[in-house]
Amino acid sequence: MIALVSVIALGFVLGMRHATDPDHVIAVSTIVARHRSIRDAAVIGALWGVGHTLTIFIVGGGILLFGWVIPTRVGLSMECSVGFMLILLGILNLTGILQWVTDLSSSAGGRPGAGHYHFHSYGNRIYAHSHGASPEANSKTPLSWLDRHFGRIGLYQVVRPLVVGLVHGLAGSAAVALLVLATIRDPKWAVAYLLVFGFGTIGGMMLLTGAMVVPFAYAGRRSAILNRGLRTASGLISVGFGLFLVYEIGFVNGLFTRHPQWIPR
Numbered sequence: 001m002i003a004l005v006s007v008i009a010l011g012f013v014l015g016m017r018h019a020t021d022p023d024h025v026i027a028v029s030t031i032v033a034r035h036r037s038i039r040d041a042a043v044i045g046a047l048w049g050v051g052h053t054l055t056i057f058i059v060g061g062g063i064l065l066f067g068w069v070i071p072t073r074v075g076l077s078m079e080c081s082v083g084f085m086l087i088l089l090g091i092l093n094l095t096g097i098l099q100w101v102t103d104l105s106s107s108a109g110g111r112p113g114a115g116h117y118h119f120h121s122y123g124n125r126i127y128a129h130s131h132g133a134s135p136e137a138n139s140k141t142p143l144s145w146l147d148r149h150f151g152r153i154g155l156y157q158v159v160r161p162l163v164v165g166l167v168h169g170l171a172g173s174a175a176v177a178l179l180v181l182a183t184i185r186d187p188k189w190a191v192a193y194l195l196v197f198g199f200g201t202i203g204g205m206m207l208l209t210g211a212m213v214v215p216f217a218y219a220g221r222r223s224a225i226l227n228r229g230l231r232t233a234s235g236l237i238s239v240g241f242g243l244f245l246v247y248e249i250g251f252v253n254g255l256f257t258r259h260p261q262w263i264p265r
Helices: 002-018 022-032 038-066 072-095 097-106 145-150 155-183 187-222 224-252
Strands: 116-122 125-131 139-142
Touching: 002 187, 022 038, 022 072, 022 155, 022 187, 022 224, 038 155, 038 187, 072 155, 072 224, 155 187, 187 224
Parallel strands: none
Antiparallel strands: 116 125, 125 139
């Protein structure tokens, strides 16, 4: 029992290390490149980790509990999706579309006649008071943890890291499940390991994104040109690494050929 608990505890550490995989770091860097707050960056990292954990748990759990077998082309396609996603994130970052969508989703300024909101707390309620909008726009909403922590980020900024995490989890779920299955024979403990691994990934990504935003914030205060250079570099690296992954999985591993070969990793 002690040995089993130790293995599961190790899963938390391995989950934190898993967050630092190159494709994870590159993808998240394109998301936090336009943020200046460590708190916002940590929330983005947590959302990525939740998405990653969700697919790891669902697909990995299916392999462990129900003996799912993933066909070679399906497994390669899952991994190749990460490459295409990195290319898309890099292009959006380079073209400035991400900034436009972020600004549009983080404020009401993108809609005609809409204004910006100030939130005032009285007792157990939050009152949203708008400026530059019609009187009907003023409203009251119940006190909410989501309002406090996600309101300033914007819906798009919440959904994007969650989706990116889902794709990354989809690509790595088979490898993690097979590794666990080779180490822990009891399916229930193996599923528990997946959850602990997921929590470790969430914690590791929160620390990583919190640290990652520091140079972007520093560059933003010092020089707009330096800040733009860092964002451009993150976009180029994302596109380049995405192309490398697509080539390796598509042609070296044979996804786009007649003889695919897949070893989950």
